[in-house]
Amino acid sequence: MQPFFHVIGNDLSQFDFQLQNSLTATIKNRFYTYGYQETKTSTFQDYDLYSSIIGTVHKQDMIKTIDPSGDVIVLRPDVTIPITRKMVSEEESCRRLFYVQEVFRQPGDENHHKEFTQAGVECFGEDTPENDAEMIAMAVHILKDLKFSQFKIEVSHAGFFKELIDELPLSGEESEQLQKLIKSKNLTEIEPFLQNLSVEKPVVKAVKSLPMLYGSPQDVIENAASIALNEKMQQTIEYLKQVYKVLTAYGVENAIVFDLGLINHMNYYSGVIFQGYVASYSKPVLMGGRYNDLATQFGQSLPAIGFGCVIDYLLDAGIAAGHLTQTDTLAELVMYYEQSQINSALSAANRLRDAGYQVMTLNFEDSRNNSIPSIFTVHFEKERSLLFHQQQQMEFQDIDELENLLKTEMRDN
Structure with missing residues (x-):
């Protein structure tokens, strides 16, 4: 009788693992081109690190365990x-960091895995429209590097929603409920929700308009300006205009849409937020934003975006x-030899x-029934x-000639 094992992880096939490595290498290379250096954090973290910080991962989503001393730790x-925390406590000299690490969360449903790989960047100490636009432009360049031809980066600003919420007499629970309604663009339930509150008409109009502030940056900025209720909301709109101006200088404006109804579940975001979607895939493949206040919870003011x-x-x-195929996992060069030619x-x-x-x-003798697909x-x-390369056969006399042939073929292809 075969033993039964309950699968709780996401074990990739060897084929998918090689594809993942290729994909990750492409992303890491793009991070390098923007001047970022790789960093690493521990797989095990103090539970209090997350539970004590406002606006972070929900406690029920954390995978917890007990260490030998009796302390609660989380994956x-x-x-x-x-x-x-590392930047604050160690006063790191490099303020542009990237990582490729596993993240662990208790999934909300059985279709999600407890473990997934994330590649990300964090930039500390800079707080300008130029810095925000550079981060968004990097996201665009990554999706282009990965050969996605149809994609959009949705851009918003956490401050616009927070400043609007300040105009409403909401409890914490009501605020969270309204966030969900706006995020899901549930206009049917937003109106009766507002009717139960004592709210002036301009505020009602602004809240009902928020989920529909989606589309070209120019149109969204114009429509948002018409419902701005206070000076802070106007300042947010002006800031987004500056970010878009820099994105235009980067030449990535065709990949950008504004969505002021975009609300990230991580409430530590304080400024520009964004997420990326590719065609025919329903989930956001990347997301991030500005979190200027997070470091203050470790005792230091340090603006950041990632x-x-x-x-x-x-x-x-x-x-x-079809962007990732078996050709991405081919061995670069396989060399077969007769025994007399082993040296x-x-x-x-x-x-x-x-x-x-x-x-x-x-x-040759050992590989008769084990031919390995390769580029060369x-x-x-x-x-x-x-x-042999791409149905061509080229004879060479020595290693120098072989190396020159390889260089020529790689350059021409």
């Missing part, structure tokens, strides 16, 4: 918070769209590896040596 449910890419979602979306083959393999190529070596194939035969 890391969020990366931004420990990185922020975003995270959900690697699992990007993998699913890329496979569904030449292994010498060539070492030379190519030192030059940065990925090389697998196989004896090399044969070291008794009478001749051959390079």
Whole structure:
């Protein structure tokens, strides 16, 4: 009788794992191009780190355990918070950090996994429209790097909703309920919700309009200005105009829509917030925003902005769209040799590896029933040596000629 094991994780097939590695490498490379350095946080975190901070992960979503000393610890449910604490406590000199780490949360339903991979960036110490726009532009460039041709970055500002809420006589529970209604654009229930409150007509109009403030930045800014109830809301609109101006300078304006009804479940966001969607995939593949007040909960004022890419979602979306295929997992070069040519083959393999190529070596006899798909194939035969690439066959005399052929083929393709 076979033992039964309850699957609680998300074990990737080897094929998907290789695709995930390729995808992650692309994202990390883009982070590098913007001047970010990699960092790491512990998988196990103090429960109090999250439970004591306002606007973080819900307690019921954390995966908890007890350490030998009896303290409650959690598997890391969020990366931004420990990185922020690290910046404050260690006074890190580098203020542009990125990470690729696992995040653990108790899923709300059985279709979600307890563990997922997140790749994200955090920028500390800068608080300008230029900095916000750069972060959004980086998100656009990542989706382009991953070969998504149809996608949108939805941009909002946490302050606009918070300033509007301040005009309403709401309890904490009522405020949370209204957030859910606006986030889901549930106009049917928003109106009766407001009727139960003693609210002036301009405020009612503004709240009812908020879910519909979606579309081109120019239109949203114009419509938002018409319902702004106070100076702070006007200032928020002006700030978004400045952010969009810089996004236009980056040349990414066609990927941008404004959605002032966008509300992030992480309430520590204080300024610009955004999330990215790709065509034919219903979940946001990346999200983030400005969180200027988070560091104050560790005793220091430190403005910051960041975003995270959900690697699992990007993998699913890329496979569904055909952007990630088996060619992304092919070995770079497989070298087959006859036994009499083993010295030449292994010498060539070492030379190519030192030059940065990925090389697998196989004896012809051992590989008769185990051909490995690859981008380049090399044969070291008794009478001749051959390079195969894209249905072409090229003969070479020595390792120098082989290396030159490889460079030419890689440059031309």
